[in-house]
Amino acid sequence: MKKVILPVALMIVLLIMAVHLFHRPELPNLNHLQLQQQFSVKPVASVDHTQFEQLQKDFATPQDVTEACIDCHNERHKEVMASSHWNWERISYVEGRGIERMGKQNVINNFCIGTSSNQQSCSKCHIGFGMSNDLFDFNNARNVDCMVCHDHSEAYIKGTSAAGYPDRSVNLSQVAQSVGRPGNINCGACHFSGGGGNNVKHGDLEMALLEADRSVDVHMAANGINMTCVDCHEAENHKMKGTLYSVSSTHVSRLSCDDCHSSTPHNDRMLDVHTGKVACQTCHIPEYAKVNATKMAWRWSEAGHLKDGEPYAIMDSMGREVYLSIKGSFEWATNVEPEYVWFNGHATHYVLGDEVDTIPLQVNRLLGSATDRESKIYPVKVHRGDQIYDPNTKMLIQPKLWSDAKGDSAFWQDLDWHEAATAGMQEVGLPYSGEYAFIPTEMYWPVNHMVSTKDESLSCADCHTRDNGRLAGLNDFYLPGRDRHAGIDILGKLMIFGALLGVVIHAMARFIMAIRHKEIESQDINY
Amino acid sequence: MQKVYIYKQFERFWHWTQAILILFLAMTGFEVHDSIHLFGYENAVVYHRIAAWMLLGLIVFSVFWHITTGEWRQYIPSFSKLSAQIHYYTFGMFKGEPHPTHKTARNKLNPLQAVTYLGFKLVMAPLIVVTGMVYMFYRTIDANDMVVVSEIPLEWIAWLHTFGAYLLLMFVIIHVYMTTTGSTPLTNIKAMLTGYEELEDTEASHSVIKKEDPHEA
Numbered sequence: 001m002k003k004v005i006l007p008v009a010l011m012i013v014l015l016i017m018a019v020h021l022f023h024r025p026e027l028p029n030l031n032h033l034q035l036q037q038q039f040s041v042k043p044v045a046s047v048d049h050t051q052f053e054q055l056q057k058d059f060a061t062p063q064d065v066t067e068a069c070i071d072c073h074n075e076r077h078k079e080v081m082a083s084s085h086w087n088w089e090r091i092s093y094v095e096g097r098g099i100e101r102m103g104k105q106n107v108i109n110n111f112c113i114g115t116s117s118n119q120q121s122c123s124k125c126h127i128g129f130g131m132s133n134d135l136f137d138f139n140n141a142r143n144v145d146c147m148v149c150h151d152h153s154e155a156y157i158k159g160t161s162a163a164g165y166p167d168r169s170v171n172l173s174q175v176a177q178s179v180g181r182p183g184n185i186n187c188g189a190c191h192f193s194g195g196g197g198n199n200v201k202h203g204d205l206e207m208a209l210l211e212a213d214r215s216v217d218v219h220m221a222a223n224g225i226n227m228t229c230v231d232c233h234e235a236e237n238h239k240m241k242g243t244l245y246s247v248s249s250t251h252v253s254r255l256s257c258d259d260c261h262s263s264t265p266h267n268d269r270m271l272d273v274h275t276g277k278v279a280c281q282t283c284h285i286p287e288y289a290k291v292n293a294t295k296m297a298w299r300w301s302e303a304g305h306l307k308d309g310e311p312y313a314i315m316d317s318m319g320r321e322v323y324l325s326i327k328g329s330f331e332w333a334t335n336v337e338p339e340y341v342w343f344n345g346h347a348t349h350y351v352l353g354d355e356v357d358t359i360p361l362q363v364n365r366l367l368g369s370a371t372d373r374e375s376k377i378y379p380v381k382v383h384r385g386d387q388i389y390d391p392n393t394k395m396l397i398q399p400k401l402w403s404d405a406k407g408d409s410a411f412w413q414d415l416d417w418h419e420a421a422t423a424g425m426q427e428v429g430l431p432y433s434g435e436y437a438f439i440p441t442e443m444y445w446p447v448n449h450m451v452s453t454k455d456e457s458l459s460c461a462d463c464h465t466r467d468n469g470r471l472a473g474l475n476d477f478y479l480p481g482r483d484r485h486a487g488i489d490i491l492g493k494l495m496i497f498g499a500l501l502g503v504v505i506h507a508m509a510r511f512i513m514a515i516r517h518k519e520i521e522s523q524d525i526n527y
Numbered sequence: 528m529q530k531v532y533i534y535k536q537f538e539r540f541w542h543w544t545q546a547i548l549i550l551f552l553a554m555t556g557f558e559v560h561d562s563i564h565l566f567g568y569e570n571a572v573v574y575h576r577i578a579a580w581m582l583l584g585l586i587v588f589s590v591f592w593h594i595t596t597g598e599w600r601q602y603i604p605s606f607s608k609l610s611a612q613i614h615y616y617t618f619g620m621f622k623g624e625p626h627p628t629h630k631t632a633r634n635k636l637n638p639l640q641a642v643t644y645l646g647f648k649l650v651m652a653p654l655i656v657v658t659g660m661v662y663m664f665y666r667t668i669d670a671n672d673m674v675v676v677s678e679i680p681l682e683w684i685a686w687l688h689t690f691g692a693y694l695l696l697m698f699v700i701i702h703v704y705m706t707t708t709g710s711t712p713l714t715n716i717k718a719m720l721t722g723y724e725e726l727e728d729t730e731a732s733h734s735v736i737k738k739e740d741p742h743e744a
Contacts, residue, residue, distance in 0.1 A: 003722075007540050014581075022577045270572065273666055460568040466561045478682035481561040481568065485686040492693025499697045503704040506616075513621040 029267050035260055039225050043181060050177040059172040062129055062165060063142040068176060070141060077141040079238035085127045085149075087138060088115075094249045095346055095367060105134070106428075107247050107349045108363045108396055110383045110443035111195035111298060114352065117400040117427040123164040125190040132163035134427065146179070149186050153178035157189070161404065184210055184220070187229040196327075199294045201246075203336065203381040204449040208291035216290050217450050232260070245366060245446055251345030257281070279376040281448055282340065282470075283458040288381060288447050293320060293332035298385035301438035303328035304415045311415065326412045328385075338379030338447050340474050342368035347444075353430050355394045360384070360440035363396075370477035377474065381445040388417060392433035396441075400424040531726045533632050534719055538598070541589045542719060548582045549695060556692055579659055586656070601635060604642040612639040620708065630726055647698060655691035658684050 049055055054068045070077050084090045089103025104115045104122070115122040116134065123131035128143045130136065137143065145164065147156050156175045159167040166172070192198055192206050199206030214221040219232070232255060233242045242255035257265075257280040264272040265280075274283075288294070303326060306312070311325030316332070323329045343366045350356075350363045368375030388397045399420035403410030409423035417436055425432035463471045464481030471479060534542075555578065557563050558571035566574060593599040611627040616639070619627070628637045636644065661684050706715040710725070718724035 003536065007536060010540065018577070018581060021580070276666065460572070464559075464561065464568050478680070478685055480559055480685060483682065483685075484560065484689065485682070488686050488690050488693070492690065492696075495693050495697040496700065499700040503700060507704070507707075509621055513623070517623050 027267055029265070031262060031265065036225060039227055039231060042226075045180050049179050052177075055173065055176045057173060059176065062145065062147070062172060065172050065176045066129075066142055066144050066146055069146045069179075076238065077144050080127070080144050080146075081138070081141065083238050083240065085240065086144065088126065090248065090252075092248075092250045092252065094348060096348060097351075100249075100351070102249055102349060102351065103247060106352045108352065108387070108398075109195075109201075109246060110363055110385050110387070110441055111201055111295070112401065113300075113387060114398045116352070116398050117424045118402040120163050120404070121161040121402040124158045124160065124162070125194070126164045129165050130163050147172075147175050148189065149182045150179040151175045151186060152180045152183065154185060161402065182228075182230050182235075184228050187233075195295065199289060199292045201295070201383075202445060202449075203294035204285070204288040204447045206289075206292050206294075209449070212291075214453055215456065218453055219451060220449075244448075245343075245347040246364060246443065247349070249347050249349065254345060277376055279343075279378045281379050281446070281451075282377050284451050285338065285379055285447050285449075286452055286456060286458050286462075287335045287337050288379075288450050289334045289336050290450055291334070293318070293334045294336065294381070295330050296333045296336070296381075296383060297331035298328060298383070299330075299438075300328045300388060301386045303411070304417065306415070325415065336381065337470070339382050340377050340471055341366050341380050341444065342370055342372065342375040342474070342476075343378040343380075343446065344368035344372050344374035344376075350396060352398055352428055353395060356389065356396065356439065360442050361387075361396070363387075363441055363443045366444050366446070370474075377471070379447040381447055383443045383445065385441055385443075386438045387441045388421060388436050389439045390421075390431075390433050390435065391437045392435055393431055395430060396439075397421045397432065397436060398424040398428050398430070400427065528725045528727060530723050531632055532722055533630070533635055533724050533726070534722045535596075536722070537588075537592050539719060539722055541585060541592065544585055545582070545589075546699075548578050548585065549699065552578050552582065553692060553696055553699075560689060576663065579663065583656070583660075586652070602641050602645045602648065604645055605638050606642075607638070609638040609642065612637050616708070630724070632726075643698075651691060651694050651698060655688060655695060658688040658691060662688055 052072075054071055059065050059068070066077075080086055084103065087103065089101050089105060091099065091101050094100045094102065106114075106116075108114050112118070112122070119134065119136070120132045123136075127145045127148055128136070129145055130143055145166075147166070148158065153175050155178075156170055157167045159165050188205070188207065188210065191202070192209070193200070195201035199208075209217055209220050211222055212220050214224045218224055219227045233240055235241070239253065241253055241259075243251065243253060258275075261280070263275045265275075266272050302323070305323075305325055307325075312323075313321055313325070314323035316322045318332075320332050321330060322332070346367045348365045348367065350361060366378070366380065388399055389395070390397055399411050399417065400409050400423040401411050401420065403413050406413045408414075409416075409419040411417065411420035414420070418434070421432050421436050422434075458470065461469075461481070463469045463479065466482060469479075469482055471482065552575060554563070554565055555571040555575035558565055558568065559575055561568075565571070608628055615624065615627050626637070630637070661679065662681075665679075665681055665684060706719075707713075709715040709718075714724065
C-alpha cells in the first residue's frame with residue numbers, strides 16, 4: 001500500500017506545485033483600462049467664438065480672419081510659422097547627407113512627383129494663402145491659414161488651384177466663429193486625399209475613418225473609443241507629434257504606440273518580449289485600405305496617349321480611374337497585406353539633383369537591419385511605379401505638370417514631356433539634357449493607422465510558419481518555426497528513420513532466428 | 528531465479544516522469560519547429576516552456592538522488608566486457624547465446640548501457656538543456672531594456688537544440704526497443720514499472736531478495 005501511496009502523493013504535490021507556478025489567471029490590463037477612461041472624456045471648448053465681437057463681421061479676405069485670430073492669440077502665429085505644416089520642410093541631420101533642409105520643395109514622391117513649378121495647385125494643402133510659385137513669403141503672418149485646421153463649421157474648403165486660398169463660396173464670418181480644436185475632417189481634408197483622391201497615397205488614412213467601426217480602426221471607431229487625430233497627434237504649441245517617412249528623415253517628434261501603451265502592453269511575457277524587435281503595427285495592422293482602395297502603382301510612362309486626338313480616362317468596374325492620359329496608368333487594391341521591413345526611425349530620400357544609383361530607384365529608403373539594435377520590423381505600403389528621368393544626367397526630372405492654360409509647357413495641358421521637363425528643371429535650377437526616359441521607382445509608406453481589434457490581429461503562426469508566412473521576405477535573421485538548418489533536419493530524419501529501420505531489422509532477425517531455434521529444438525526432441 | 532528489488536521508488540518515478548516529459552517536449556518542440564501541428568503554435572510554445580521547467584526541476588532532484596545514493600556509480604563504464612556485449616546484440620542473441628553479463632541490484636546496467644546512459648547524461652542532456660536555456664533566455668533587448676543574451680546568434684542555438692532533439696528521439700527509439708531484449712520481451716518494462724525483476728541467483732543479490740532496500744525506509 002505504502003508503495004502506491006507515496007508516489008501518488010508525490011505526484012499530486014508536484015502537480016499542485018506546477019499548477020500554482022504556471023497558472024496565470026487573466027489579469028485586468030490596468031494600463032488599457034486607464035487609457036479607455038482617459039479618452040472616454042472628450043474635451044469641451046473653454047470659449048465660444050461666436051460671442052467674440054471681433055469675429056462678428058464680414059471679412060473681405062481670409063487674411064483679415066488671420067489678423068482677427070492674431071489679435072487675441074498674439075503669439076500663436078509664430079508657433080505655426082515654425083512648423084513643417086507651414087514651412088513644408090524640416091532641417092534635420094540625414095544619414096549620408098549631413099544637415100539638410102528637406103521637404104516638399106525638394107523631395108520627390110511617387111505620385112504627382114513634386115510641388116516645384118506646380119505650387120498653384122499643390123498649395124491647396126498648404127496652411128497658407130497665396131503660395132502660387134516659389135516666391136512665397138514664409139515670414140508673412142497674415143498668410144497663415146488658421147481656418148483650415150480649426151474650422152468646425154465644415155463649410156471651409158480650399159479652392160482648386162487657388163494657391164491655398166479658400167473657395168469663393170466660403171462664408172468667412174461663419175467659419176471664423178466656429179473655430180475650435182481640430183477635428184478629423186480638418187486633418188483629413190489634406191491627409192486623406194493626398195495624391196489626388198481619397199486614400200490614394202497612404203492606404204491607411206481615408207474618409208472611412210470619419211465613420212469607422214472597430215473592425216476598421218479600434219481607436220477612431222465611432223462605436224468604440226471614438227478618438228480624434230489630435231488625441232494622439234498632440235500639438236502642444238502647434239508642434240505636431242508624429243512623422244511620416246515619405247518626407248521626414250529622422251525620428252524627431254516621432255509618435256509611437258508606446259507613448260500611451262508602453263512597451264509591455266500585453267499582460268503576457270512572451271508577447272511583450274516581441275516589442276523589442278517587432279513594432280506594434282506589424283501584428284495589429286494585418287491589412288490596410290480596409291474600406292476604400294489605395295493606389296499601389298502609378299506608371300507615368302504610359303501617360304500621353306490620345307483617343308481620337310483627345311485625352312481620355314478608363315475606369316474599372318468599381319468606378320476607379322485606371323488610366324488617365326494626363327497621369328498614366330494606375331493599380332488599386334483593397335484589404336492589402338503590408339510588406340515588412342526593418343526600420344530604425346531614420347530614412348533617406350531622393351532629393352532633386354541626386355544621381356540615380358539604383359534601378360528601381362527608391363525615392364525614400366527606410367533604414368535598418370536585423371542586427372541594428374534600434375530597428376524593428378514594420379509594416380509598409382510599397383508604392384511602385386515609374387517616373388521621368390534624364391538618362392544623360394542620371395537625374396529624375398521634375399516636370400511642370402500644372403498650368404491653368406495650354407501653351408505654358410504644363411504636361412497636364414499640352415501632354416508634351418519634353419516641354420514639361422524643360423520648364424520644370426529650369427524652375428528648380430537643374431540641367432536637362434533634352435533627352436528623357438522612364439525608370440521604375442518605389443516609395444515606402446510605413447502603415448500606422450487602421451489598427452485592428454485584438455481578435456483580428458496577427459497570431460503567432462502568421463509569421464512562425466515554414467512557408468508563405470508574413471515575414472517570408474525578411475530573411476536576415478533566424479525566425480523560429482520558419483527557419484531551420486536543412487542539413488541538421490535531414491541528418492535528424494536519417495537518424496530517426498535509421499534507428500527505426502535498424503530496430504525493425506533487428507527484431508525481424510530475432511524473430512526468424514527464434515523460430516529456427518524452435519524448429520531445431522523440436523527436431524532434437526523428435527529424434 | 529529470484530525476485531529482486533532492483534529499481535527504487537524514486538528511480539521509477541524519475542524515469543517515467545522524464546519519459547513523459549521528453550515525449551511531450553518532443554511533440555511541442557517539433558510544433559515550434561513547424562514540423563507537426565498538434566496544439567497550435569502559441570500553446571506549443573507555452574507548453575514547451577512549462578514542460579522544460581518541470582524537466583529542469585526533475586533533473587535537479589535526480590542529480591541529487593544519484594549523488595546521495597551513490598547510484599551514479601552505475602554509470603561508470605567498464606570496457607572489459609563492452610565488446611562481448613556488442614557481440615551479443617549483433618550476433619550472439621540470434622544464436623540463442625546467453626547474456627554475457629549478469630544484472631544485479633548493484634550492477635544493473637550492462638557495459639553498453641552504462642556507456643550509452645553516460646553519453647546521455649554527459650552529452651545529449653547537457654546539449655539540449657544548455658541550448659534550451661539559452662534559447663529560453665535569448666533576448667536582444669527585453670522589455671526592461673536589459674540585454675540578456677544577444678551575442679550568440681540565435682540560429683546556432685536553435686540548430687544545436689534541434690540536433691539535440693533528434694539525438695534524443697533516436698535514443699528513445701533504440702532504448703524502447705532494447706527493453707524487449709530481456710528474458711521475455713516485457714521483462715524489463717515490468718521491472719521498471721514494479722521495481723522487481725527475476726534475476727539469476729548471484730551472490731550480490733542475496734541481501735535484497737524479496738525485501739525492500741533497507742536504505743529506503
